[in-house]
Each structure stands twice: as C-alpha cells, then as structure tokens.
Amino acid sequence: MDLDKLRLEAQELDRLDPLSHFRARFKVSDESLIYLDGNSLGRLVLQGALDAARAVEAEWGESLVRGWNEGWYERATVIGGKIARLIGAEEGEVVVSDSTSVNLFKLACAALKAKPSGAIITDTANFPSDLYILQGACKWLGRESDLVVVSGEEQIHYALQGVEDVALLTLSHVCFKSGFLYDAKDLTDWTHQRGGLCLWDLSHSAGSVPVELGKWGVDLAVGCTYKYLNGGPGAPAFLYVSRKLQDRLENPICGWFGQHDPFGFGTTYRPAPGIAKFLVGTPPVLSLTPIEAGVDVLIEAGLAAVRQKSIAMTDLLIRGWETGLKPLGVELETPRDPARRGSHVSFSLKDAYQIDQALINEFNVIPDFRAPDVIRFGVTPLYTRYGEAVDAVQRMNEAIQSGAASRYRPRGQAVT
Numbered sequence: 001m002d003l004d005k006l007r008l009e010a011q012e013l014d015r016l017d018p019l020s021h022f023r024a025r026f027k028v029s030d031e032s033l034i035y036l037d038g039n040s041l042g043r044l045v046l047q048g049a050l051d052a053a054r055a056v057e058a059e060w061g062e063s064l065v066r067g068w069n070e071g072w073y074e075r076a077t078v079i080g081g082k083i084a085r086l087i088g089a090e091e092g093e094v095v096v097s098d099s100t101s102v103n104l105f106k107l108a109c110a111a112l113k114a115k116p117s118g119a120i121i122t123d124t125a126n127f128p129s130d131l132y133i134l135q136g137a138c139k140w141l142g143r144e145s146d147l148v149v150v151s152g153e154e155q156i157h158y159a160l161q162g163v164e165d166v167a168l169l170t171l172s173h174v175c176f177k178s179g180f181l182y183d184a185k186d187l188t189d190w191t192h193q194r195g196g197l198c199l200w201d202l203s204h205s206a207g208s209v210p211v212e213l214g215k216w217g218v219d220l221a222v223g224c225t226y227k228y229l230n231g232g233p234g235a236p237a238f239l240y241v242s243r244k245l246q247d248r249l250e251n252p253i254c255g256w257f258g259q260h261d262p263f264g265f266g267t268t269y270r271p272a273p274g275i276a277k278f279l280v281g282t283p284p285v286l287s288l289t290p291i292e293a294g295v296d297v298l299i300e301a302g303l304a305a306v307r308q309k310s311i312a313m314t315d316l317l318i319r320g321w322e323t324g325l326k327p328l329g330v331e332l333e334t335p336r337d338p339a340r341r342g343s344h345v346s347f348s349l350k351d352a353y354q355i356d357q358a359l360i361n362e363f364n365v366i367p368d369f370r371a372p373d374v375i376r377f378g379v380t381p382l383y384t385r386y387g388e389a390v391d392a393v394q395r396m397n398e399a400i401q402s403g404a405a406s407r408y409r410p411r412g413q414a415v416t
C-alpha cells in the first residue's frame with residue numbers, strides 16, 4: 001500500500017499548520033496514541049483541569065456555600081454566552097443546563113405547545129436519544145400520529161412540502177453516524193415557509209463547523225459540551241432559544257432555577273425573563289466549570305481556521321481510504337463533498353467491532369464503533385495532527401490485513 005505520498009503531504013501540512021501550537025493546551029500523555037474520538041469525548045484542556053481543581057479546592061473547599069454568590073450562580077449563563085459566540089447566537093440566547101436529551105425534551109415540548117397542530121418531522125439519521133425523546137414527547141402530548149420519521153434530505157423536503165401543516169422540524173445538524181452535514185439555513189427557511197419551528201441538535205457541529213443560528217433564523221437548538229467543546233465526561237449541555245421566541249415559549253419543566261426569583265422561595269411558579277426560564281434545577285457546578293476553558297480555546301483559534309483544517313484532515317482520511325482501505329472492501333459512509341460533511345469520517349466494514357477493538361488494543365488508535373458496522377474517525381483540529389490521520393489509515397489497513405478480527409469476540413462492552 002502506498003500511503004507515502006500522502007504521508008509527505010501530511011508532514012508538510014503539519015509543518016505549516018497555524019493551529020499546531022494549540023495541541024500544547026491539551027493533556028497528551030501518550031504521544032504515540034492516535035486519538036480520533038474527540039467527536040465522542042474531547043481531550044482534557046489543561047486550563048479546564050486547573051479550573052476544575054480550583055472549583056473543588058478553593059471554591060467548594062474554602063468558600064463553601066458562599067461560592068453561590070462568588071460565581072456559581074451565573075456560571076451557566078456566562079459559559080452559555082461564550083458558547084453563543086461559537087454558534088452565531090447572541091448573549092442571552094444560550095445557557096448551559098441539563099443533558100442534551102433533557103434540553104431536547106424541554107424545547108420540543110415548548111415548540112409543540114406553541115404549534116398545537118401539524119407534522120413533527122425528523123429523520124432516521126438523527127441520534128437515537130433524540131428519536132426516543134421525540135417519541136416520548138409525542139406520546140405524552142397525545143400527538144403520536146403527527147410524528148413523521150423519514151430517511152434522508154430528499155424525503156425531508158418531500159415531507160415538508162407534502163404535509164398539510166408543519167409544527168416542527170428537528171434534526172441533528174451533523175449526523176452522528178455518517179457525518180452528513182445538513183444545510184441548516186435552507187431547511188430552516190423551508191420549515192418557516194410551512195409555518196413550523198426548527199430545532200437543531202448541534203452536538204456534532206458546535207466547535208467543529210461554523211454555525212450561524214442568528215443569520216440562519218434558527219428558532220431553537222441544543223447540543224453537547226463534551227464532544228468538540230472539550231467540557232469533560234457528562235458535562236452539562238447547552239440550549240438556545242432565539243430571543244424572538246423567548247417570551248412566547250414555555251419550559252415544560254418548571255423548576256426553581258427557571259423561576260423569576262429562586263431565592264424568594266415563593267410558592268407559585270412565575271417564569272424568569274429571557275433564557276433563564278429554560279433552566280430547571282441546581283447546576284452541576286463541578287462539571288460545568290471546565291467547559292469554559294474548552295470553549296475559550298476554540299474562540300481563540302477561531303472556527304474558520306478550525307473548519308479549514310478539519311476539511312483538510314477529513315480529505316486526507318478519504319484519500320487514504322481510497323488507497324489503503326477501499327481495496328480491502330471498506331466502504332466510505334461520509335460525503336466526499338466537504339460542504340456536506342462534519343468533522344468525522346465513517347467507514348463501514350465487515351467485523352467493524354472487532355477491527356475497532358484491535359485498533360484500540362494493538363494499534364494504539366482510538367476511533368469508535370457504531371453498531372452495526374461503522375467505525376468513525378473523528379478529527380479535532382486543535383489537537384489532531386495531519387500525520388495522525390494518515391497513520392490511522394495505515395494502522396487500520398494493517399489491522400485488517402493481519403486478520404485481527406479473528407482475535408476478538410463480537411460486541412460485548414457497554415460503551416463503544
């Protein structure tokens with residue numbers, strides 16, 4: 001297999017890479033490990049580790065309950081304001097709270113209350129939790145017959161134009177399995193023309209592709225902070241509600257942090273003004289704190305530069321696949337058009353789970369496996385090197401050729 005030319009090209013790209021110095025901001029304990037799973041869990045940001053330690057030792061340990069008036073109370077809003085800058089929103093439109101799944105439930109219910117009739121459109125490429133949440137919300141609201149689950153962009157357009165009335169379109173902006181990137185502006189426009197609201201899940205796009213919620217006229221969005229935003233395992237998610245809708249929409253979960261005066265301890269719920277009404281309960285301060293450094297480092301690098309490098313790296317992966325993996329029967333699941341893909345490249349292959357295990361256990365590469373037959377290589381421009389993309393393809397070629405699949409049992413681990 002001749003990946004030598006590609007390797008030389010990668011070396012040159014690394015040499016000229018204006019983002020290369022950002023790798024030093026992250027904890028890298030094993031230089032030979034090729035980590036291609038930042039789309040599932042971003043690396044630890046060194047500043048985030050310091051901030052988390054400070055939150056434990058000084059803030060909790062010394063300030064004790066006074067910590068609430070020394071930064072904890074506003075932290076979810078402050079970090080939300082920083083995330084807003086990465087997704088083209090304004091301060092006051094984004095807040096950190098709960099998990100992506102719970103935020104999706106809150107915002108989907110809010111939208112469906114505002115649009116009491118019409119189709120609720122999504123697609124099978126959406127993240128399973130999102131589909132479950134929608135199924136549950138529709139059941140809860142007695143609107144199961146309104147749920148329309150289609151497959152692919154073309155069918156979404158058919159659905160948008162074919163149904164009598166649209167209440168909500170909700171999709172993952174970048175599809176978790178294939179890496180397909182939707183044209184969010186176009187679909188938002190279409191949904192608005194049909195009278196519906198749009199709710200985008202940005203879990204795989206926040207921090208990896210430029211997002212312009214304001215310019216695109218997006219109504220609602222949710223997303224993860226532990227993937228491309230490097231917030232840490234289980235870090236709370238964010239939610240966005242366009243300022244235009246904040247007065248009109250209601251949070252279905254009325255908790256005290258969404259109340260207008262939580263520490264007034266009144267007995268009747270009255271929503272807070274603005275985005276705060278979409279909060280629910282006490283924020284998880286310790287897992288919230290390190291998100292800030294993860295977001296700061298992306299703001300400093302700039303999304304345009306991040307996207308440019310991401311496209312160049314996914315392009316290397318695709319060209320590497322052409323030479324080193326396609327001849328072995330591995331199929332490409334990700335669009336070749338860079339405008340239509342996010343920051344990961346997916347391959348489908350026989351014995352994908354076993355090959356993924358071999359890569360992790362024998363070849364020092366961490367990609368991930370997604371059932372039934374997909375391996376994803378996620379690239380994260382602030383700490384992935386071009387050379388690593390080419391080496392990963394090389395190692396996957398070797399794993400397949402060495403018959404590694406026969407050394408592993410089929411899927412058994414809880415988390416892949």
Ligand SMILES: *Cc1c(COP(=O)(O)O)cnc(C)c1O
Binds near residue numbers: 126201204
């Ligand atoms: C990762 C991901 C989630 C995760 O949701 P949690 O509630 O944080 O577990 C949701 N949606 C999409 C599209 C994702 O990629």
